[in-house]
Amino acid sequence: MNITTRHIARAIATCALLISFSAHADEDTGWRKIVDIGCHHNAGICYVTLDGAAFGASLGCRGAPTNEFRFDDGDTVIGRRTYSTLLAAAMSGKNVWIHLVGCTSQGMPSLEWYHVQP
Numbered sequence: 001m002n003i004t005t006r007h008i009a010r011a012i013a014t015c016a017l018l019i020s021f022s023a024h025a026d027e028d029t030g031w032r033k034i035v036d037i038g039c040h041h042n043a044g045i046c047y048v049t050l051d052g053a054a055f056g057a058s059l060g061c062r063g064a065p066t067n068e069f070r071f072d073d074g075d076t077v078i079g080r081r082t083y084s085t086l087l088a089a090a091m092s093g094k095n096v097w098i099h100l101v102g103c104t105s106q107g108m109p110s111l112e113w114y115h116v117q118p
Contacts (some may be wrong), residue, residue, distance in 0.1 A: 025058040027109070029098040031117060039083060044075030045106065046083050048097070048104035056109035063108040067106060070104040073088040082111070089116045091118075 029050055036049035049068045055118050057066030073079035089096050101112040 022065050025060070025113065026099060026101045027055055027058050029055050029096075029100070029108050031095040031097055033093070034086060037083075037087055037090050038106060041049050044073055044079060045104070046074035046079065047108070048098075048111075051086075056100060059103060061103035061107050061109055063103075063106065066108065068101055068108060069098060070106060070108040072104050073087055078109070080116070085116060086114065094118075109114045 012112040029052075032052050034048055035051050037047070039046040047068055047070045052067070054065035054067055054068070056066055071079060071082060074083055084098065088094075096113040096117070099112045099114070100109040102110045104110045
């Protein structure tokens with residue numbers, strides 16, 4: 001491989017890596033208050049609305065940017081734990097930090113993990 005071919009190969013590999021990273025964007029909300037929380041009663045879909053600026057633009061969801069994120073597993077053990085923790089945070093006025101990745105089945109930003117400020 002001569003130097004020109006090596007540079008071209010390296011540039012192609014770098015472009016492929018950047019494309020793969022942009023297809024899997026993550027986003028953090030920073031510390032926010034919960035202003036609305038609930039679940040659909042006939043499906044495992046729960047939603048949470050946060051105060052502050054809209055988020056989710058980098059995720060490519062059809063419902064973003066927005067102040068709402070969702071999780072599709074509200075009817076599972078993990079989903080019920082998530083909902084009860086976020087409900088407790090809302091009721092006690094605690095701030096939450098939400099990490100979003102991808103989109104839910106409804107096209108909204110999807111919860112990956114959360115942290116409740118002590």
